[in-house]
Amino acid sequence: MYKNDFYTKEIHGNYELYDAGDFDLEDGGKxxxxxxxxxxxxxxxxxxxxxxxxxxxxxxxxxxxxxxxGEERALNPTKYFIIVINQIGNGLSSSPHNSPEPISMNNFPKVRIGDDVRAQHQLITEKYGIKEIALVVGGSMGAQQTYEWAVRYPDMVKRAAPIAGTAKNTTHDFLFTKTLMDAITSDPGWNNGNYNSNTEVAEGLKRHADIWSVMGLSTEFYQQEKWTLFGVDSAEEFVSGFLEPFFQGMDPNALLTMAWKWQRGDVSRMTKGNLEEALGRIKAKVFVMPIDEDIFFPPRDCKVEQNLIPNSEMKIIHSIAGHFGLFGGEGSYYHDQIDKHLNELLSIAVADKVF
Amino acid sequence: MYKNDFYTKEIHGNYELYDAGDFDLEDGGKxxxxxxxxxxxxxxxxxxxxxxxxxxxxxxxxxxxxxxxGEERALNPTKYFIIVINQIGNGLSSSPHNSPEPISMNNFPKVRIGDDVRAQHQLITEKYGIKEIALVVGGSMGAQQTYEWAVRYPDMVKRAAPIAGTAKNTTHDFLFTKTLMDAITSDPGWNNGNYNSNTEVAEGLKRHADIWSVMGLSTEFYQQEKWTLFGVDSAEEFVSGFLEPFFQGMDPNALLTMAWKWQRGDVSRMTKGNLEEALGRIKAKVFVMPIDEDIFFPPRDCKVEQNLIPNSEMKIIHSIAGHFGLFGGEGSYYHDQIDKHLNELLSIAVADKVF
Structure with a gap:
């Protein structure tokens, strides 16, 4: 364990903690x-x-x-009970740097998307007694978890909106994520996961950020010099002033835990590798919402999966920021698209329910 | 200097050598x-x-x-005198590993695209007395040099066909190339360029190859599992059996010399940064030939430049292999597209010439 000032309420706002007890993991260990x-x-x-x-x-x-x-948004807290749950390993939930021995740092076990969703299910059923979910929605790895929710708990999930993510990770995406991981683990300061502070892995985290500068955005973002979407004035500032310090504040083992999980996201693990069967289990109404300029979760990869989901539609989001469109830097231009689709989705009666 | 068995006639076939003398470089040194x-x-x-x-x-x-x-191709040696010239730093021409002191290894100077084209110009004028070029054509960094030729020697170059490359490198491309370079320089075995053999930089070269596995192909290549285009049967074989050993045989300083040059390719260096003026100088008939699935030299980036070239047309090549379509793994499907466009280009009368 070590103290990392990035993972605090000062940075991330208030949140609550739920203790799921000693939690058994798919890949063994707990x-x-x-x-x-x-x-x-x-x-x-x-x-x-x-x-x-x-x-x-x-x-x-x-x-x-x-x-x-917000009250003006599809995700309206005056109407819905919205619960945003931090994935395991993200630095706020149980993670390598904040866990005591015997699972601290490089002893933290491997975690799967399925583990997250089971733990989230335990939280909302045990703590709140919830039996039905109007909507699961999330971006990127949040989309992976959204798909996992819809396949694992088909009777409970009424609607699902995976944004910029897939149900089964692609080979291309696996290889991309590998470069992100290698950027960190190639830093001698990483020391096989046994560093004293993220600052000892500053070079690896910087390289990690630099790969994001290539894959996270779009060529058109750079062609049109859209730095202002991230509050900066130049490419130099965007990379050195924003992306690099952004990732350098994070915990290397947290990033590696999430990346390992991302690489292996695959709902067909529940159906012995049969993706058609897995996606065919979904009872929710699903809007598949890729971002048009996303380099690594492109719409056509998402379309292949959408074709296998019984009650589903494609709703493509436009963002010149590519995958990082998720950050919402385009403001209402982006959020209005999301809201339009989510409002439509929430207005669709599923079984006897309509909102 | 050290001996690298990759850069031999056994591997690359026969070639001749031209001594351009002591050659002054744009960035100083010689x-x-x-x-x-x-x-x-x-x-x-x-x-x-x-x-x-x-x-x-x-x-x-x-x-x-x-x-x-070939005789059946647009680039027909029974009709044309074709000269393929290896760029400086590529391991066959003057390069860090094959140059004696004082410019051996990490003392090798920085080389620009403009240096290459001036040296190539010297070769074809001095050795062969050539005053007119029917066509300059090349892929990727070969396209960068093609643009440089057309802008630098506008009266000499009658036709130009830059394939999968740009006249002025984009910021996105610069950042991508940086990740390729960092993969190598982050290897302690690189030792600031003073290694005894490329094998000491095996890990860095492997990471370099892995980044190519993400950027060099297309998501659709992976979705459709087109490994056979490279003579292998799986993604694993494609990366571990082909790409990684392919790059691991190369010289790290050679790759870095070329990457540095690639990052700074920019014909507007000849016009004080004015790209419109530089491309406006071109007198050649130009076919701009990007590959549709290219992740880092996408057609739309090429289109921006084509709009600035007086006598030019877009001719988009389709290849599911993305940038690596250049390798020609698709055989006649790929080469027939190239030939169709080059045959058309060569058939266009420029001034009083038609072939």
């Missing part, structure tokens, strides 16, 4: 006192059916969805 | 006895105007164009 950090908005209604679950993306936290939620 | 390795096909006609110049791409050599040249 997380002792597995803790989920989560944040809620709005009130759970009496029927306990106004629930929206939002899982977090790679290197992200519950804080990243603040701009998605 | 290459003593600057040597260009080149290979010719066909015969120079009496008018010395049946000339096709082909510069090489990043990590490539004259050998890579063998499949582009």
């Amino acid at each position: 997380i002792l006192d597995c803790t989920l950090a989560y944040k809620t908005f709005g009130e759970l209604n009496e029927a306990k059916d106004n629930v929206i679950v939002i899982p977090t993306w790679f290197a992200g936290t519950s804080n990243d969805y603040e701009s998605y939620i | 290459i003593l006895d600057c040597t260009l390795a080149y290979k010719t096909f066909g015969e120079l006609n009496e008018a010395k105007d049946n000339v096709i110049v082909i510069p090489t791409w990043f990590a490539g050599t004259s050998n890579d164009y063998e499949s582009y040249i």
Whole structure:
């Protein structure tokens, strides 16, 4: 364990903690006192059916969805009980740097998307007694968890909106994520996961950020010099002033835990590798929402999966920021698209429910 | 200096050497006895105007164009005198590992695209007395050199076909190339360029190859599992069995010399940064030929430049292999597209010439 000032309420706003107990993992081992950090908005209604679950993306936290939620938005806390749950390993929930021995640092076990969703299910059923979810929505690794929710708990999930992510990770994506991981593990300061502070891995984290500068955006973002979407004035500032310090503040083992999980996201693990069968289990109404300029979760990869989901539609989001469109830097231009689709999705009656 | 068995005639076929003398470089310094390795096909006609110049791409050599040249192809040696010239730093021409002190290894000077083209110009004028070039054509960094040729020697170059490359490198591309370079320089075995053998940098070269596995192909290549285009049967074999050993045989300083040059390719260096003026100088008929699935030289980036070239047309090549479509793994499907466009281009009368 070590203290990392990035993973605090000062940076990420308030959140609550849920202790899922000693949590057994798909790949063996367990997380002792597995803790989920989560944040809620709005009130759970009496029927306990106004629930929206939002899982977090790679290197992200519950804080990243603040701009998605509001009284004027589809994700409206005056109407819904919204619960944003931080994925295991993200630095706020149980993670390598904040876990005591015997699972501290490089002894932290391998975690799967399925582990996250089971722990999230335990949180909302045990703590809140929720039996029905109006909508699961999330971006990137949040989309992976969204798909996992819809396949694993088909009767519980009424609607699902995976944004910029896939149900089964592609080979291209696996290889991309490998370069992100190698950027960190090639730093001698990483020391096989046994460093004293993230600052000892500054060079590896910088290289990690630099790869994001290539894959996270779009060529058109650079052609049109859209730095202002991230509050900076030049490419130099965008990389050296924003992306690099952004990732350098994070915990290397946290990033590696999430990346390993991302590489292996695959709902067909529940159906012995049969993706058609897995996606065919989904009972939710699904809007598949890739971002048109996304380099590594391109719409056509998402379309292949959407074709296998019974009650689904493609809703392509436009963002010149590519995958990082998720950050919402385009403001209402981006959020209005998301809201339009989510409002439509929430208005569709599923079984006997309509909002 | 050290001996690297990759850069031999056994691997790359026969080639000749031209000594350009002590060659002054744009960024200062000089290459003593600057040597260009080149290979010719066909015969120079009496008018010395049946000339096709082909510069090489990043990590490539004259050998890579063998499949582009043939009696049945547009690049027909029974009609044209074709000269394929290896770029400086590629391992066959003057390069860090084959140069003696004082410019050996990490003392090798910085080389620009403009240096290459001036040296190539010296070769074809001094050695062959050529005053007119029917066509300059090349892929990737070969396209960068093609643009440089057309802007620097506008009266000499009658036709130009830059394939999968740009006249002015983009910021996105600069950042991508940086990740390729960092993969190598982060290897402690690189030792600031003073290693005894490329094998000491095996890990860095492997990471370099892994980044190519993400950026060099297309997501659709992986979705459709097109490994057979590279003679292998799986993604694993494609990366571990082909790409990694391919790059691990190369010289790290050679790759870094070429990458530095690639990052700074920019014809507007000849016009004080004015790209419109530089491209406006071109008198050649130009076919701009990007590959549709290219992740880092996408057609739309090429289109921005084509709009600034007076006598030019877009001719988009389809290849699911993305940038690596250049390798010609798709056989006649790829080469027939190239030939169709080059045949058309060569058939267009420029001034009083038509072939």
